[in-house]
Amino acid sequence: MNQQTAAQIVDRARREGRSALSEYESKQVLAAYGIPVTREILVEDSGELDKATGEIGFPLVMKGCSPELAHKTEKNLVRVDLRSREEAARAFEEIRGQVSGAGGGVLVQEMVSGRRELVAGMTRDPQFGPCVMFGLGGIFTEILEDIAFRKAPLEKTDALAMMREIKGHRILGGVRGMEAADTDMLADLLIQVGQIGTDMDAVTEIDINPVIICGSRPRAVDALIALG
């Protein structure tokens, strides 16, 4: 864990007067706190694309990446399951033109497979300070609102209680031939999300959606950190 790295990323963004980190920066902050994130490379120039796709490996995902882009899917800036250099080059041209601003580029990202999508996040309550959220992820987050909160800092029992509390808690078990999710790892993830809120007052909100259970292990696939 390297809290200094995280603080530097947040400080730089604040100096630039920004209200959010890009997905790439957000993941670097999460990774600095030991949260497993997708392997990914930010490509700003088409000349670097082949090297990046070579490192990540096909099939892969490409996403528009900039601090101004909170909701990429709605803006049609996500391409999934790209299987060749040609497809990647075409996707790069389509996305790159729409991404502007400092720190903007195209994120070349490993494609994580897993059918279980969860959400983790942090909000700052006016009375109780940083609070961590856990629940069903992806599009179900808003539709079902099957979520639980706890005030940070979290103890491990709090994190485990949040997992039990959601109605869909059985999704974490070994259902339909899937491996049971590693609840210890998931608990650590939630504890660390709370820790970010406790350590850095400038971080006002965090969304990690989805957290995909890949095999048994959780991984942050998309993330947004808001600053204030």
Added chain:
Amino acid sequence: MTKYASEPDTDFERIFNPEKIAVIGASSKGTGFGSGMFFALQDIGYQGEIFLVNPKGGTLAGHKIYESIAQIPETFDLAVIAVTAAAVPRALEACRKKGAAAAEILSSGFKELGTAEGLALEEQIREIAAQGIRVIGPNCFGIYCPQSGLTMLPGADLSRTTGPVAVCSQSGGMAVDFANTGKSMGLGFSKVVSFGNGADLRETELLAFFGQDPQTRVINMYIEGVADGEAFFDTLKNVARRKPVIVLKGGLSSAGSRAVLSHTASMGGSRAIWRAILKQANALQVSDMGEMVRASLAFARLPARSYKNLCVLGGGGALGVSAADAAEKYHMQIPPFDSGLRERIEKLLPRPGSSGGNPVDVANPYVAPEVLEQVLCLAAKDARIDLQVLITLFHHYKNTAAMAGKPVREVTPFAELARRVENTVQKTGKPVVVILNNPKRGTDHLDVVEMMEQARREFADRGIPAFDDLAEALEAIAHVNAYYGGKTHESANGCPNR
């Protein structure tokens, strides 16, 4: 650790058990809050000395009224201040100089108005308090303590029987309603505090005090807002480790109020966050005062443990189905008895129509209390059963009364049943909860309503908790289960919501 102890110089003994009280703002005409408090203290039987103060002097019911606080010849423990808002700071300062431990300020006209003048007056109160007098209020109904005979307004008729239940409430009306409801349900109080605007003494410190108070076993809180979220959470978590804390939070909203970027923040409104905070601290959240009083009754009367397997004994509308539905909703079971036990129970009951399984359907509302005792004692032999629920059918005795030409209270065997239930609990070691089921509540059944209240008193006097409705009783017991069951479960999988 956490900020737990109250400020060391606060003498709660002098606040809750004052030997001398000064009522500031008692009119010789006998009107207003000050005089009201004087009469209430006399009626409830407060034995200490009371000094009255009003600049106009005179007497009230033969009691001398001093023209100023300075004129009171001795010091006093507690002041009740009921003068106009603008005159409160001077009165409070005079009480402080006299050496009073605390003042309850009944007057309104402070922060609750939202005006610059109101806010400034409340700030003055806070400044004087900081110099060495604790303040309850302003804009409150005061303190009720059955042991000392201290009462809140209007509380001349509250009970003098002490019990294990403490209440602190931002709303005065809620505090008084709770005290009255508790009295009718046979629930005794240690202390009830209405703290109004909470300029000085408020939720967190009172909670910490109740946590340490040996007379308090169950703590209730009505909260609109907390002054310091961190301190409240730490204290709550600390106190709830040792005593159940039941919280009714007023004014919750589902949506986050600020403009936000993330889904997390938009879903984290006060409703979700308070729910989380209370769960995390192992406190118990209720949604209205009735649920709060019933939960208190369950905590006060039932041994400290969780109850998962019930025997339900009764009759009436769709007993089996409605009991099963209620039990499932609150994560309890009504396990069927084996055939041997079932047959032994059925031998005691009228045939046909009765059923000795579980629930036990007595079929006939006039089954004698003696037989009900025998059935309860038999059912308790099933080792799985940890609590028995007896649904009484007393309202049927209205018909018996009509035939006998006697009042219903004379023909209904509630007193004998109460004795027999008490025996059962002693013999079996398993608690019994009584349901005073009564569909006859209209104006032509006031005699039944009256008899039911007498029955409630009989059970309450014997320490048997009585509820009006099976689902309400199970809801209350579910809070007991959540509290005593919540401490041990750590595993993440396959464990349903408690």
